Amino acid sequence: MLYETVVVQAGLADLAAKNRWPARLDILQSGTGLFLALFMWGHMAFVSTILLGEPAMWAVTKFFEGYFIFGGSHPWLVSCVVGFVALVFVAHAFLAVRKFPGNYRQFRVILAHSRAMRHEDTTLWAWQAGTGFLLFFFASAHLYQMFVWPQNIGPYASSDRVWSDGLWPFYLTMLLAVELHGSIGLYRLAVKWGWPDAPRALLKKLKWGLTAFFLVLGLATLGAYMKIGFAHRAQYGERYTPVWALDSQDARQGEAR
Numbered sequence: 001m002l003y004e005t006v007v008v009q010a011g012l013a014d015l016a017a018k019n020r021w022p023a024r025l026d027i028l029q030s031g032t033g034l035f036l037a038l039f040m041w042g043h044m045a046f047v048s049t050i051l052l053g054e055p056a057m058w059a060v061t062k063f064f065e066g067y068f069i070f071g072g073s074h075p076w077l078v079s080c081v082v083g084f085v086a087l088v089f090v091a092h093a094f095l096a097v098r099k100f101p102g103n104y105r106q107f108r109v110i111l112a113h114s115r116a117m118r119h120e121d122t123t124l125w126a127w128q129a130g131t132g133f134l135l136f137f138f139a140s141a142h143l144y145q146m147f148v149w150p151q152n153i154g155p156y157a158s159s160d161r162v163w164s165d166g167l168w169p170f171y172l173t174m175l176l177a178v179e180l181h182g183s184i185g186l187y188r189l190a191v192k193w194g195w196p197d198a199p200r201a202l203l204k205k206l207k208w209g210l211t212a213f214f215l216v217l218g219l220a221t222l223g224a225y226m227k228i229g230f231a232h233r234a235q236y237g238e239r240y241t242p243v244w245a246l247d248s249q250d251a252r253q254g255e256a257r
């Protein structure tokens with residue numbers, strides 16, 4: 001009975017055949033979201049190696065440039081990874097935009113609905129839509145920069161960007177948006193698809209735990225880049241090279257080659 005009422009009220013009763021595309025697009029949206037959320041965990045692990053010191057972050061950067069495999073730096077390898085992530089990001093944003101309120105009236109309806117319901121999951125949806133909207137701009141700018149100038153990633157190059165190029169407010173905003181967006185997204189995936197099949201209260205605790213963990217790690221990481229960038233401001237543009245690597249011809253040219 002309830003099912004029929006919903007079908008009639010949604011205006012679906014007169015449709016000749018079931019349309020499977022909304023369900024397919026939903027699976028695609030979940031899949032791309034899951035990929036991006038897991039990518040962000042890996043991303044945080046690599047970026048936060050700066051907390052272990054400049055040599056650790058330098059080694060991670062060089063690893064992605066193929067330095068330890070080919071014996072030389074190839075930043076275009078990083079561009080390839082960025083290009084792939086950017087494609088998934090665009091697909092995810094394209095699929096997500098279907099769910100956004102399409103005009104001011106719809107926006108008012110969802111706002112009133114969410115206030116009247118006072119249901120945490122509905123409020124979380126609004127936060128996810130809001131942070132997702134912010135990420136359209138912030139993540140696009142960040143991915144563009146990483147794609148076009150992959151050679152400018154490294155302990156000093158990144159810290160110079162964060163401090164001397166004044167990008168730390170940009171990163172701070174993006175960090176808050178992406179951590180909220182990612183953890184709410186994973187929670188919603190679990191509730192929607194029923195895996196892991198745990199009580200909602202437990203899933204919620206896990207979600208807040210993840211948000212807190214990645215926010216603390218992210219803020220500490222951003223603080224480390226700011227601190228190094230501040231100390232390095234007089235040598236802006238100089239690249240970091242560990243002493244042991246100075247022997248190698250390629251490494252002598254530093255991060256910039």
Ligand code: HEM
Nearest residue numbers: 081082085139146153158161171174175178218219221222
């Ligand atoms: C393959 C693609 C990506 C690469 C190579 C990459 C690389 C980096 C690097 C090297 C930094 C350190 C600062 C800098 O050098 O400018 C950084 C910071 C950051 N990135 Fe990405 N990034 C990628 C994708 C993303 C995506 C899709 C997001 C999501 C919106 C993102 C969000 C962030 C945030 C929030 C920070 C600041 C983290 C902190 O300082 O705690 N990145 N990224």
